[in-house]
Amino acid sequence: RHVDSKKMSFEKVHSFAMGENVFEGAESVVLPCQYSGILPERNPAVIWRRYDLKPQTIHLRREDEDDLRGQHQRFSGRTSMKSDALDSLDFSLTLRKPHLSDSGTYTCIISDDREEVRVTDVQLQVKVKQVEVTVQEGVESAVLPCKTAAYMEEDDTVEWTRSEPEFMIAYVYQNGSNKAKEQDKSYC
Incomplete structure (x- = not known):
């Protein structure tokens, strides 16, 4: 299962974007990533990133534990991977309480701290449930409900x-x- 890290860059393991759809308010969504390559011999780690964010790290899993020191604050307490991810080669990421602002492309990477190999991209789309509002014509006003748990910036x-x-x-x-x-x- 282990290989010299110099050979890692020759692995052809990247798969193209898959789509995952979930409604906002769901308990969780799983971003799938099954690895079929060979792990680096030294310091193997799985990194989930979103390249459109700063910092880009969504989750980092080392052999024995998660390393969330560089995690984007928006995802704090909401991400998890299997504790045996590096043994089972199931690098799937569970994202709890998905928000609209979680929509985007998530990249799963295998790393040895010196070199990185992109394993898969997962396109996540978080949708709002459609609500039907019925009113009589001519009434003074109608309320169209919309609530979000999304993280909002000042200029959104x-x-x-x-x-x-x-x-x-x-x-x-x-x-x-x-x-x-x-x-x-x-x-x-």
């Missing part, structure tokens, strides 16, 4: 859109106020 934008009968922007909220210039006239 919330956008309400309508897809039928044609695409329209109903409301855009950013930096504490409505951006009326982007709103369709019928909703002003």
Whole structure:
């Protein structure tokens, strides 16, 4: 099972992106990664990364324990791997309480602290459950519910859109106020 780390770069083990879909509010989602290559002889580790984030590390598993010192704070307390991952070669990552902002491409990597080999990419899409609201025509107003557990940055934008009968922007909220210039006239 072990091999000299110099040979590691010649392994052709990378598989292309698979898709995982989950609704926000689910208990957890598993990002699959089954390794069929040979482990490095020294300091083998599995790293899950998202290259669009800083820091990029989502989870790092060494032979005997997790090393979460460099983990992105958004994922603190929400990630886990099997304790025998480096023996079973099942590098799947469990992500608890997925948020909308968890959507993205996650990369599973095997490393020996000097060199890294990309094993697989997993595309995760976290969706919002669709809610149907029925009202009588002519009523004063209707509430369209939307709650999220997502981590929101100060400059994030919330956008309400309508897809039928044609695409329209109903409301855009950013930096504490409505951006009326982007709103369709019928909703002003």
